[in-house]
Structure formats: C-alpha cells, structure tokens
Amino acid sequence: MSNVNEEMGKAMDMIMKVSKMVVRGVMPFYLLTFLPLHAQRMDDVAVHSKYIQAVDEYRPAPGQYVNDVPEYEVGDSEQDMIRKCTERLANNERSLVALGGWGGYITFHFDHSIANIPGQRDFAVWGNAYQEMRNLVFGGMNEAGVVMVSKDVNGNGKPDDPWYEISGSCDVDSIGKVTYGYEVTYCKNPMGDIPWTDNQGNSGTIDRNHYHTQEYYPQWLEDGLTFKGTRLPDNMLNLSEKVDAGFSPYYFVLVGFRYGYADNLPNYTDNADATSYNYEGCGIDISWAVDEQRQPVNLDFIDFVRVYTGLNQKCPQPEWWGETSTEIQGAEDIHLDASLQAIRDAITGIPSVVLNQPLSVYDLQGRKVQNPSRGLYINKGKKYFIK
Ligand SMILES: [Ca+2]
Ligand SMILES: [Ca+2]
Ligand SMILES: [Ca+2]
Numbered sequence: 001m002s003n004v005n006e007e008m009g010k011a012m013d014m015i016m017k018v019s020k021m022v023v024r025g026v027m028p029f030y031l032l033t034f035l036p037l038h039a040q041r042m043d044d045v046a047v048h049s050k051y052i053q054a055v056d057e058y059r060p061a062p063g064q065y066v067n068d069v070p071e072y073e074v075g076d077s078e079q080d081m082i083r084k085c086t087e088r089l090a091n092n093e094r095s096l097v098a099l100g101g102w103g104g105y106i107t108f109h110f111d112h113s114i115a116n117i118p119g120q121r122d123f124a125v126w127g128n129a130y131q132e133m134r135n136l137v138f139g140g141m142n143e144a145g146v147v148m149v150s151k152d153v154n155g156n157g158k159p160d161d162p163w164y165e166i167s168g169s170c171d172v173d174s175i176g177k178v179t180y181g182y183e184v185t186y187c188k189n190p191m192g193d194i195p196w197t198d199n200q201g202n203s204g205t206i207d208r209n210h211y212h213t214q215e216y217y218p219q220w221l222e223d224g225l226t227f228k229g230t231r232l233p234d235n236m237l238n239l240s241e242k243v244d245a246g247f248s249p250y251y252f253v254l255v256g257f258r259y260g261y262a263d264n265l266p267n268y269t270d271n272a273d274a275t276s277y278n279y280e281g282c283g284i285d286i287s288w289a290v291d292e293q294r295q296p297v298n299l300d301f302i303d304f305v306r307v308y309t310g311l312n313q314k315c316p317q318p319e320w321w322g323e324t325s326t327e328i329q330g331a332e333d334i335h336l337d338a339s340l341q342a343i344r345d346a347i348t349g350i351p352s353v354v355l356n357q358p359l360s361v362y363d364l365q366g367r368k369v370q371n372p373s374r375g376l377y378i379n380k381g382k383k384y385f386i387k
Contacts, residue, residue: 048112050336051092055085056159057107061227061309062186062194063100063325064212070097072219081220089330096128099145099326100218101196101206102312103184103227106328107159113152113301114286114333115342121283122339125307126329127263131271132253136239139256144168144264145326146230146310149289152303159304164289164297168260170232171294177233180294184312185226188217198312209318232257232310236324250320254311260288262307263326279334301342305331350376 058081060066070084085106088095097106114123125147132140147166150159170178183199186206193205194216206216218225235255243251256265265281268274289297307328315321333339361377363369369377 048336048340049091049110050333051110052086052090052108052331053111054090055082055097055106055108056304057105057306058082058085058097059105059221059225059227060098060218061100061102061104061184061225062196062206062217063098063104064206064209064216064322065096065098065325065327066100066104066216066218067214068098068212069327070095072214076220078220081218089328092330092332094126094329096327096329099307099309099328100216101184101186101323101325102182102231102309103229104325105227105306105308107304107306108331109159109304110331110333112333112336112339113303113343115301115335115339116286116299117335117338117342118287121279121285121334122302123284123286123305123331123333124277124279124282125262125284125305125331126267126282128267128327128329129256129263130266134239134243134251136242137237137253137255139265140253142235142254142256142264143324143326144232144235144257144310145262145307145328146232147260147262147284148306148308149284149286149299149302150304150306151299151301159306161304163306164291164299165230166260166284166288167290167294167296168232168264168288169258170260173258174233179231181228182231182312183226183228185224186217188223190217191215204312204314206323207314207318209322211319227308229308230310231312232261234313235311236313236315238316250317252315252317252320254324260284261310262328267329283334300346301339 070081070088072081085097087093088097089108099106116122125145127143127145129139129143130141146168148163149166150161150163153161179200184196186194186196189195193207195203195205197203208216235257237253237255239251239253240249259281262282265278267278267282268276269278270276286299286302287296289299291297307326309324309326311324314323360368360370361372361379364376364378
C-alpha cells in the first residue's frame with residue numbers, strides 16, 4: 001500500500017505531465033503543490049481572485065470612445081494601452097474599456113485556469129448593456145461582443161495557443177444571418193470619418209459626432225487594421241414612432257440575444273439590487289466553445305478570454321448612437337473554488353468525488369475507515385479525494 005510520500009512523488013510525476021496547467025499569482029507553483037490539500041484550500045481562498053488579473057492584448061477597431069476609454073496620451077505604446085486596460089479592469093475595478101467597431105478586441109487572463117464544470121456556466125463577462133426604458137423589446141442596448149477562449153497549451157503564459165469561439169444563441173436563433181469568416185479593414189483618416197471595407201464587397205465609415213472630439217482611429221496602432229471573425233446579425237430597430245416626440249424625436253434600440261455574448265444583457269437581474277448578478281445572462285459555459293468548423297470542442301480548462309465587437313452597424317442618427325461598440329467592465333470566474341479544486345485534481349490525477357452514502361474506504365496507510373471525512377482515500381483500488 002502506498003504511503004503519503006509515494007503519493008506525493010506520483011503527484012510530482014503528474015505535475016510534469018500537466019505542466020501546461022497554469023496557476024498564476026503570488027503563491028509559487030511548487031508551494032501550491034506541496035501544501036497539504038486542506039492547507040491549499042485555505043490558502044487558495046485567501047490568495048486567488050475570481051476577477052481578471054491582467055489584460056494581455058488590446059486592439060480596438062476605430063470608434064467614438066477609442067483613444068478616450070482608456071485615454072491615449074501622446075507617445076503611448078501598445079503596452080502602455082494594455083497596462084491602462086489592466087488598471088481599469090483587473091481586481092474588479094469595473095471601469096469601462098471600449099472595443100470600437102466590429103472586430104476590435106481585448107484579451108485577458110485570471111490568476112488561475114478556469115475549469116469547465118459540466119452543466120454550469122463557468123465565467124461571466126460584465127459590460128454596460130441595459131434594458132431600454134420603455135420595455136418595448138428584449139434588451140435594448142445590446143452591443144454584443146463575441147467571446148473566445150484559449151488554453152495555455154504550450155505553458156508559456158502567453159495567449160499564443162489555439163482559440164475557440166463561444167457559440168452563442170445567434171447560431172441557433174438566426175441561422176443564415178450570421179456571417180462566419182468575416183473580415184473588415186479600417187484605414188486612417190485623421191480627425192475624419194474612418195473608412196472601412198469588408199470581404200463581402202461592402203464599405204462604410206465610422207462617423208464622427210460632436211460628443212466625442214478626439215481622433216477615432218487607435219492612435220498607437222498601424223494603418224490598415226484588419227480584423228477577422230464572426231459578424232452577428234444587425235439588431236437595431238427604429239422605434240421612433242412608438243415614443244412621444246416630446247420625449248425624443250428618435251428611439252433606436254439594439255435587441256438582445258438570448259445567451260453567449262459579452263455586453264449583451266444587463267449585469268444585474270434587478271437594477272435596484274447591486275448584488276443580483278446576472279450570471280445566467282452574462283455567463284459563458286466553456287462547453288459552448290467550437291472550432292473553426294463550428295464543431296464543439298472539449299475543453300477542461302481555459303486560461304485566456306478574448307472579446308471582440310460582433311456587430312457592424314451604425315445608427316442612422318449619429319447624434320443618438322454612432323457605431324455599435326462592445327464595452328467591457330470586467331469578468332469573473334463564477335466558481336472559483338471548483339476551478340481550484342479541478343486544478344488540484346488534474347495535478348494529482350485524483351478525481352474529486354462526493355460520496356454521500358456511508359461506506360468504508362481505506363486510508364493511504366491501508367487502514368479501513370468507516371464514514372470517511374474529507375481527505376484522500378483508496379476505494380476499490382482507486383484513489384479518491386472526498387470533499
Ligand atoms: Ca461549463
Ligand atoms: Ca501560450
Ligand atoms: Ca455597450
């Protein structure tokens with residue numbers, strides 16, 4: 001029968017096999033590994049955060065909030081702008097970052113891998129979507145961002161691994177109206193409307209308005225930015241005739257999609273209750289990830305999340321709304337404890353099981369134990385971690 005030291009030795013072997021698993025943060029990886037499981041659990045809760053740790057990439061498309069949210073200052077490099085995004089989003093800071101028109105994106109990570117817990121949404125992305133005031137449609141200020149996920153397969157802590165898109169509700173609700181393999185290229189036009197062309201033979205402009213007087217093309221990026229991805233179906237409705245002209249001469253709304261996007265549905269289920277987080281509407285299930293052929297992929301963990309603006313449309317009244325632009329306010333692991341437990345399980349190769357029935361198992365010294373409490377045991381020749 002194994003003893004605890006042998007168990008730890010085997011665990012170390014497993015670590016080499018799963019070295020792809022990234023556990024970032026203040027606790028060194030080796031320390032996390034050698035701590036007794038109970039102590040790890042205590043430390044994990046104290047050390048790890050469910051919120052974004054840092055932003056890795058920020059390449060917005062042109063837009064009325066670009067160079068302003070966050071602010072570009074003369075001489076800023078791409079790294080400076082990424083740092084400004086981190087300052088706005090990490091640790092639940094909850095300031096906004098704007099992604100500009102279609103295709104503009106941001107990439108961020110947490111201080112641990114997020115586990116794909118079966119049957120559950122795994123992380124939530126917070127934006128600034130809201131229900132329109134007159135309750136005429138579902139949603140109303142929906143600027144859906146497409147969400148992508150990636151696992152740090154090469155273990156270098158950088159988002160240079162395969163990416164998978166989250167298949168949101170448009171894939172089932174709007175069949176034939178979603179454009180896959182879409183591309184848009186934007187060109188500089190200093191202090192003017194920003195021209196774009198797409199790979200479907202269309203062209204247009206991101207128009208200036210008098211509310212936002214700064215340059216709309218991301219100042220720190222090269223001319224001729226090209227973005228690739230999925231274009232969601234236009235969702236803007238003109239409901240101007242449905243409202244009193246004294247209230248507003250225009251009333252355009254952006255109808256919400258059911259699930260699977262960022263900045264799509266409100267952060268709260270009850271606007272009067274700041275604790276009513278909308279994990280259902282803003283939550284993402286890693287099991288929704290698909291490959292380039294839109295076939296489901298089976299991911300046990302993800303290390304990076306990317307969000308890009310999924311709509312290419314603008315309001316015909318630019319003083320009401322301009323281009324549709326996804327905004328991000330933060331993100332969180334919906335089940336921090338479960339993610340940390342899944343990481344430990346993967347490191348040790350020991351699955352966590354919840355045994356509800358009173359039964360007898362063997363401890364690691366081979367002694368029979370009745371009604372085992374939390375810990376490592378042997379049962380029918382298999383190792384079990386009982387939660
Ligand atoms: Ca899941
Ligand atoms: Ca990597
Ligand atoms: Ca928004």
